[in-house]
Amino acid sequence: MSDHAIEVRGLTKRYGRRTAVEELSFDVPRGTVVGLLGPNGAGKSTTLRALVGLITPTGGDSVIDGAPFSALDNPASHVGVHMDGFGFELGITARRHLEISRLAAGAPRGRVDEVLQEVGLAADADRRVKTFSTGMAQRLGLATALVGSPRTLILDEPANGLDPDGIRWLRRFLRSFAERGGTVLVASHQLAELEQFVDEVVVIKRRALFAGRLHDLVTDDGDSLESQYFDLVGKAAA
Template sequence: MNQDAIEVRGLTKRFGRRTAVEDLSFGVARGSIVGLLGPNGAGKSTTLRAIVGLLRPTAGDCLIDGAPFSALENPATHVGVHMDGFGFETGITARRHLEIIRLAAGAPPGRVDEVLEEVGLADDAGRRVKAFSTGMAQRLGLAAALIGSPRTLILDEPANGLDPDGIRWLRRFLRGFVERGGTVLVSSHQLAELEQVVDEVIVIKRRALFAGRLDDLIRNDVDSLESRYFDLVEGAQA
């Protein structure tokens, strides 16, 4: 039996009297694109931050390649992360930003040019980040996540700010990443777009409301990811 790329086991996180997630469990199979869905305040960001070691769980475990993030040797080769709160120093160029991350990740010098090319920013490498559009900043965040040549990507709302061409590019990029042996966990509110790219879905509202294959959630031509999502979320207890 193949070990999942990401395992969340009985994750509970409390902030004082508020419970952000409670007894949450799911796995992210290798070689898949998995969508993490839920309304605002459902615990998506808390879950992602717990997985990558930015939050300490109140209870439960989060594993990447079978180990907690803090125990990974060369973590940038295991997982690349792009999420809200991972900001940029706006006064430096895109290339300088990536060079700093490359040094921290221990990646070879040529990796910066490779990731700039991968995300379509090669011609903008010398521009200061403060001049970037929201969509360009999203691509730069993805480039940073790719620096260590990770097996797994964890992305929070990566399509925000992308125009239709950019969204189509992102969809093709993620599928190509998986076809080359990678794994993706992506959180997004863009349900119609996610439906076109994910293999599996996890819907949460503090707890897991559904975790499984998209085909098992959408069982007929009338259903859509959006309709089934609202069925689950609106039917769940607050």
């Protein structure tokens, strides 16, 4: 098995005359948390959607555990996904939503209670989803991603709507997930927060502007991830 949970090679996606991503390549090593960064319209969501088979690339490819998403045997055991557009049936309870997800993933019956506990929603399991705050919905989305006990998580702006305690909880949870051998690819605009817990970063603006270890981008001379990010993006726009 490769040392990389995710590999993206020359990924290109065009919509008519518009190019969303072009010749994008990067790796996500196993056991790490990797931040996917870029301005709006840079191709982050396109990249994530291509990874999990929601769109077909114009060129290049991407693999998870060495295979395209469509070729994975029991994909929910390989990768858990939470991103914009993955909505909920608002009239059902959180528990019912997760039961449906559990059945689709082929997970054992007790897994629902486990993930509710993991994300801090055990006390709200029987509330209807339509009563959830944005932060609670984010936790439910993460629980859905976890229900198949995947080795890799792909998350798009998972901290949106979380209060400061929730953001700290998410940071610790994702760090712990990686320390237990899991892998996380997380797209986010919260640069200062990401800097506290990611191992590597991938900065894109259609192409990769930087892909590597955080410490290779943010050195010890006082630079921050935010300053280095804006420097990279600014040079790409010049």
